[in-house]
Amino acid sequence: MNVTGQAESTAQRTGLRVAYAGAVYPAEEIARGAAYELFSATEAPGFEWAPRPASALGWRRFVHVTEVTAVHGATRSAEPAEAPLLVPLHRERGWSAVHRLAQQPGAADDPLIATVRASATVRRGTRMVKVLSARQLAGYVRGWLPHGFCYREHDVAHLRTPAATTVLRTDGGGRDGADVTYALRWRAADPGDYDMPAGSAYRGLTALGPRDRVGPAVLGTGFTPSSNHLIPEFVTRDFADLPMPANATLLAYPAEGVEVVLYVYQAEQRGWLRMVGPQWRHLLAAVPGLSPEQEYVPTGQAPCATRLVGRYAGDEYEAVADPPDGFRVLALTRAAQYPVDGVSRRLRLAAWRGVPCLVLREESGWLRLRLRRPDPDAVAATGAQCHERGVYETWAPGGEVVDDQIVDQPYELDGGPVPTLHGRSGDE
Incomplete structure (x- = not known):
């Protein structure tokens, strides 16, 4: 049986039913109830034909939880729910207007x-x-x-x-x-x-x-x-x-x-x-x-990449995030994967031609920079190229870059604010 067929069998076995657009459909939960895959034996508005072996439910549709009016037979997730998008509506300003x-x-x-x-x-x-x-x-x-x-x-x-x-x-x-x-x-x-x-x-x-x-x-x-x-x-x-x-x-x-x-x-x-x-x-x-x-x-990550640093027993170590459980020392052996007392995200900042940048890596005296706040003037001044939506990068001679520094941005642990780990200049 393929994966989609398994989803349908799960819906039939658990008895999950979702009310949508005035009808009730067998359904499969997606992302702990953030969305549902609905199944139907007959064509319905918005449903697409997706036949499955040995099944009479040949039509399906994916809907977000905000589109359904009731869910029957769902089990409660042990994880806390995400904050939903709240849209205040009234007769003079409906969803379409928002x-x-x-x-x-x-x-x-x-x-x-x-x-x-x-x-x-x-x-x-x-x-x-x-x-x-x-x-x-x-x-x-x-x-x-x-x-x-x-x-x-x-x-x-x-x-x-x-x-x-x-x-x-x-x-x-x-x-x-x-x-x-x-x-x-x-x-x-x-x-x-x-x-x-x-x-x-x-x-x-x-x-x-x-x-x-x-x-x-x-x-x-x-x-x-x-x-x-x-x-x-x-x-x-x-x-x-x-x-x-x-x-x-x-x-x-x-x-x-x-x-x-x-x-x-x-x-x-x-x-x-x-x-x-x-x-x-x-x-x-x-x-x-x-x-x-x-x-x-x-992965072969470059040494200049952003990393987590944590403190354990007064010493500094590279750390790893394992949310929502917390942060631990990055170590190959499980016995050395201690939970850290404090943790920060370490990154390298600089400025070139008056434009604030992130330093991604360094090669042969040149720095790979990413613009922190792209705008037409910054792009024109640096000649940065857009590599994906919102992400602008360029190369700069290391000798022209100023304010080169390594900065630690502390996280808060459950016990309260994390002490800031020391910052260092980019030359150290």
């Missing part, structure tokens, strides 16, 4: 839009998602870290096919005939790692024209451009790389609408362990430079 307003760049400072957007929050342990092209997937397998635009899984769990996930892509490509789309999913280590791309801090990004950007325009309202969905978007703060948490996953979504786990990140081994079985390895055929038969892929 959606239209959220799609207007001039509405970034509208109190209603600000209130709606502020209701979508990130906590420690929130599952975040970044939709990837085949080229981007290859980059993450080889050592890229989470950065740039991303989403809460809770808000996009109903987008399960290559056609549906097009709205979430950051590489500038549409569906371009692909029969599979990819994604990186990880748990947030700290809410302070994320920012909403809204308000005055991002007006420069909204001012960049089509010739200077990749992907859809940034509206500045904190919502992704979409004619059908109201999806809150996030960016990593300052567009910085985030250390890869333990057990992050690389996923594939083929046209069948199933979720296939391709790889799981092994933090101590600094690599990706292949999880996909033989029946799905053809999904990796389009990924450049990656063998579907390779069981383990080391």
Whole structure:
């Protein structure tokens, strides 16, 4: 039986039923109740034909939990629920009016839009998602870290096919005939790692024209451009790389609408362990430079990459995040994986030609920089190129870069604020 058929059998076995658009359908839960796959024996508005072997339920549709009116037979998740997007509606301003307003760049400072957007929050342990092209997937397998635009899984769990996930892509490509789309999913280590791309801090990004950007325009309202969905978007703060948490996953979504786990990140081994079985390895055929038969892929991360540093027994160690459980010393042996007393995200900052930047790596006296607040003037001054939506990078001679420093951004642990670890200059 294929994976989709298994989902249907699960729905029939558990008796899960979902009320939607005036009818009740057998259903399968997605992302701990953030969305549902509905099954029907007859055609219904919005349902697509997806026949399964030995099944009379040949029609299906994916819906977000906010679209359903009742759920019968669901089991309660042990995890805390994500904060839902709250939209205050009344007769004079319905959902359609709010959606239209959220799609207007001039509405970034509208109190209603600000209130709606502020209701979508990130906590420690929130599952975040970044939709990837085949080229981007290859980059993450080889050592890229989470950065740039991303989403809460809770808000996009109903987008399960290559056609549906097009709205979430950051590489500038549409569906371009692909029969599979990819994604990186990880748990947030700290809410302070994320920012909403809204308000005055991002007006420069909204001012960049089509010739200077990749992907859809940034509206500045904190919502992704979409004619059908109201999806809150996030960016990593300052567009910085985030250390890869333990057990992050690389996923594939083929046209069948199933979720296939391709790889799981092994933090101590600094690599990706292949999880996909033989029946799905053809999904990796389009990924450049990656063998579907390779069981383990080391990342080969550059030494300048962002990393976590923690304190244990008065000494400093490289740390790893394993949210929501916490942080531990990065060590190969389990006996040495002590929980840390304090932890910070360490990154390297600098300025070039008056533009604040992140330092990604250093090669032969040149620095690879990423703009922290892209705008037309900064892009023109540095000659930075847009590599994906909102992410602008360039090379600079090391001798021209100023204010080069390594900065520690502390996290809070459950016991309260974490003491700030010492900062150092970039020359040390």
